[in-house]
Amino acid sequence: MNQEKGLNIIITDPVDQVLIERLEQENFGVDYYPKIKDDELINVIEKYNGIVVRSRTKVTRDLINKGKNLKFVARAGVGLDGIDLASMKERGIDIIHAPEASTDSVAELTVGLMIGSCRRIQELAADTKQGKFVKEIGTEISGKTLGLIGFGRIGYRVAEIAKAFNMSILAYDVVRSDRIDAVSGRYVSLQELVSASDFIGIFVTVKPGEPPILGNDELMTARKKPGIINTSRATAVDGPALLNALKMGVLSFYASDVMWSEPPKTTWEHELLALPQVTITPHIGAQTKEAQARIAEATATKIIEMFGGSR
DSSP states (O other): OOOSOOOEEEEOSOOOHHHHHHHHHTTOEEEEOTTOOHHHHHHHGGGOSEEEEOSSSOBOHHHHHHOTTOOEEEESSSOOTTBOHHHHHHHTOEEEEOGGGGHHHHHHHHHHHHHHHHTTHHHHHHHHHTTOOOOOOOOOOTTOEEEEEOOSHHHHHHHHHHHTTTOEEEEEOSSOOGGGGGGTOEEOOHHHHHHHOSEEEEOOOOOTTOOOSBOHHHHTTOSSOOEEEESSOGGGBOHHHHHHHHHHTSSSEEEESOOSSSSOOSHHHHHHHHSTTEEEOOSOTTOSHHHHHHHHHHHHHHHHHHHTTOO
């Protein structure tokens, strides 16, 4: 352990205790303020050499410019959407994140949403609690075709789980990997994936300003009334077009862990939420004890490897 005082780090969102403990063991100075407000943070950021955030805290240009002594920003999780990477690059500030740590938790949620929607678990459980004991017909996923938009870590893990249900795997990705052979799948065009799939999973990153991957034209090519499961980015789908497709019966369901606004703000988002064939969870993909522990461990390890415990 370094005896010299290490870099000063502020952690601004809830994290597993192991992250704090490991950094302190390496003689980093750690301040843990998981509920700090934006105006409070911008007034103290100059004191710190590093900041660890999750999705709640937004690392804006203003915050980065105020952080005169910042050496790194660490995202204890996957997405970097709330971080101004361009401003960080201008300043020469390092970015650290742990995208691999929540793969299993997001993949399990994806499959859970798919099965839950097929069997209408959320809807029927709510009815039962209200005294309405009515049986309804659902749908099996076994033997069906699962189309994966994005075949990275999470897409591949979902495919592995899906194979246990004897599902056929189609994938669309700009980067192709030999791992598709391990799940007996094949790469196809986006149009073929949408038209041939019984279920469509979305596992992509969408940069600000980029058009949605699934717009009205793409959704209207669906032939098998697929259900869509989205555990990556809401903006991968054109929201109003999705709402229209669900109303028209082009899609059987939409199950998602992400929204265009969190919490929802627009009229069409609230209208989407009100549909019985729509299930939305509040961005809980990485919200398991196991995933949070892995994220904390991986984030701490990367900070220590890059900066040690001293200045």
